[in-house]
Amino acid sequence: MLRYLTAGESHGKGLVAILEGVPAGLKLSSEDIDRELRRRQAGYGRGKRMKIEKDKVEIISGVRMGRTLGSPIALLIKNLDWENWRQVMMVEDRKVISQNIPPLTHPRPGHADLAGAIKYNFDDLRNVLERASARETAVRVAIGAICRRFLSEFEIRIYSRVIQIGRIKDVNQWQPIKASYQIIEDSPLRCLNKRAEAKMIALIDSAKEKGDTLGGVFEVVILNLPVGLGSYVQWDLKLDARLAYALMSIQAIIGVEVGSGFMAAEKFGSQVQDEIFYEKSEHRFFRRSNNAGGIEGGMSNGEPIILRAAMKPISTLAQPLSSIDIVSKKPVKAMKERADVCALPAASVIGEAVAAFEIARAMREKFGGDSLTETKRNYSGYLDYLRKR
Ligand SMILES: Cc1cc2nc3c(=O)[nH]c(=O)nc-3n(C[C@H](O)[C@H](O)[C@H](O)COP(=O)(O)O)c2cc1C
Numbered sequence: 001m002l003r004y005l006t007a008g009e010s011h012g013k014g015l016v017a018i019l020e021g022v023p024a025g026l027k028l029s030s031e032d033i034d035r036e037l038r039r040r041q042a043g044y045g046r047g048k049r050m051k052i053e054k055d056k057v058e059i060i061s062g063v064r065m066g067r068t069l070g071s072p073i074a075l076l077i078k079n080l081d082w083e084n085w086r087q088v089m090m091v092e093d094r095k096v097i098s099q100n101i102p103p104l105t106h107p108r109p110g111h112a113d114l115a116g117a118i119k120y121n122f123d124d125l126r127n128v129l130e131r132a133s134a135r136e137t138a139v140r141v142a143i144g145a146i147c148r149r150f151l152s153e154f155e156i157r158i159y160s161r162v163i164q165i166g167r168i169k170d171v172n173q174w175q176p177i178k179a180s181y182q183i184i185e186d187s188p189l190r191c192l193n194k195r196a197e198a199k200m201i202a203l204i205d206s207a208k209e210k211g212d213t214l215g216g217v218f219e220v221v222i223l224n225l226p227v228g229l230g231s232y233v234q235w236d237l238k239l240d241a242r243l244a245y246a247l248m249s250i251q252a253i254i255g256v257e258v259g260s261g262f263m264a265a266e267k268f269g270s271q272v273q274d275e276i277f278y279e280k281s282e283h284r285f286f287r288r289s290n291n292a293g294g295i296e297g298g299m300s301n302g303e304p305i306i307l308r309a310a311m312k313p314i315s316t317l318a319q320p321l322s323s324i325d326i327v328s329k330k331p332v333k334a335m336k337e338r339a340d341v342c343a344l345p346a347a348s349v350i351g352e353a354v355a356a357f358e359i360a361r362a363m364r365e366k367f368g369g370d371s372l373t374e375t376k377r378n379y380s381g382y383l384d385y386l387r388k389r
Contacts, residue, residue, distance in 0.1 A: 001364045001365055002019070002147075002361040003020055004018060004357070005017065005018055008135075008139065009089060010079070011079060011085035011130060012089050014078040015135070016076050016139065017074070017139040017140070019062075022070070022150060023372045024371045024372065025067055025068065026067065026153065028068055030056070030058070032149050033075070033145040034057060036141050036145035036148070037055040037138060037142060037145075040350060042188070043188060043343070044188035044189050044345065045204045045341045045342030046343060052081045053079065061074040073146060075142050075143070077138050077139055087101065088101055089130070105124070106125075107323050107334065108315045108316055108317075108320070109323060109334060112128050112132035113125045113128055116132060123326065136251075137346075140354060143357055144350075144352065144354060144356040144357055147359070147361075148352075148360075150363070150372075151360055153372060154226075156224050156359065156363075158220065158356050158359070159220070160184075161174075162219075164216045165214055165344055166216065170197075171196075174219060174304075174306060177192070180192055188201070188345070190218070200216075204341055211318035213317060213340070213341050214313050214341065215342070218308070218344055218347055219308050220309070220348070220351045221306055221307075222294070222359060223304050226302065227299070228382075229362035229363065230242065230295070230298050230362050231299060237298065238297075238298025240298055242361075243258070243358050244307075250309070250347060250351065252311050252314065253347070254312045256308070257293075258295055258305075259293025259294070261293075261308060274289045274303070275287065275289070286302075287301075290306065305359075309347070314342065316339035318336060318339075320334040322334070367382065
């Protein structure tokens with residue numbers, strides 16, 4: 001029901017996306033999207049590219065007079081850097097010019113370069129890296145911003161923060177996230193703990209000095225969800241699986257945890273399962289712990305959803321690793337592109353966006369509706385049912 005496609009190369013004219021399945025009547029402005037694009041571009045450890053790009057969305061279709069029409073929403077984000085890459089990225093076949101642009105032939109370990117060139121039969125790695133690049137995530141954040149706008153109509157809120165860079169960890173629990181969110185938003189690393197943040201900044205500086213890069217872990221917390229999004233009846237309907245897929249689809253994400261995640265594997269069942277209680281006055285079931293991370297049997301259980309994603313260190317190194325020239329097959333050093341040293345704060349905002357899409361998709365599946373009014377009517381009928389249980 002809710003689906004999207006993206007297109008665009010990192011240094012091409014721009015990024016585009018089509019989002020289909022948003023109900024009619026949702027208030028939406030470019031600023032709702034631009035706000036999220038600015039959040040993605042911030043963060044300590046980014047490379048020079050983010051100083052060139054000042055991302056702004058153009059809504060091409062699907063919105064009129066500030067409200068969605070129920071038709072596909074098409075988005076465009078122009079790449080300002082394209083002006084500097086017109087020749088390298090030109091669409092037309094102008095052999096004279098292209099002969100003066102040397103192909104890239106030194107694949108970076110950890111990037112899509114080598115496997116992509118073999119798979120698509122390219123002798124120029126630029127043909128791979130332009131699309132594999134995480135520049136694509138700008139338009140995914142734009143899609144997520146529309147989904148977030150939709151979710152806010154149901155008071156569903158999505159937060160994120162960075163909890164680890166390299167071996168430096170912020171051991172604070174997620175609970176204060178709502179109350180202390182301004183601290184996270186103002187932090188150059190989206191880190192709640194100031195002491196951990198200072199150590200992370202020092203670590204990024206030292207990695208940069210050595211020509212090296214860093215990864216880490218971010219956490220996404222989703223609040224105010226109804227019980228019953230997703231389903232246990234079929235493998236591809238399970239909400240935990242869908243959220244994990246969405247997070248794993250972000251460039252450089254190598255692992256996902258739900259709730260207490262890998263830690264739960266070390267414990268006894270009695271320490272991990274969240275016991276069930278009932279609050280008579282509010283007519284609701286509740287838990288005193290949330291090791292499940294808000295999902296049981298592939299469905300939201302009404303508790304906050306807690307997700308964590310691990311990001312590997314950036315693959316483009318200023319001090320490059322050994323590689324092989326794909327044409328001559330001789331040993332070389334991997335190529336250098338302009339690159340981030342650490343992109344955890346951006347990844348954390350992208351994590352919110354892809355989670356927003358999956359939750360919005362699950363909401364659309366459960367509550368349907370061609371107009372927002374109809375969706376809200378269906379939702380409030382469900383809440384009435386929950387109160388009567
Ligand atoms: C926000 C963000 C920024 C990134 N910046 C860079 C970068 O500057 N240089 C780089 O080599 N990889 C960067 N990456 C990671 C690559 O895009 C990614 O490693 C590559 O596309 C290969 O995909 P894979 O790591 O998922 O296998 C970034 C990833 C994210 C999420």
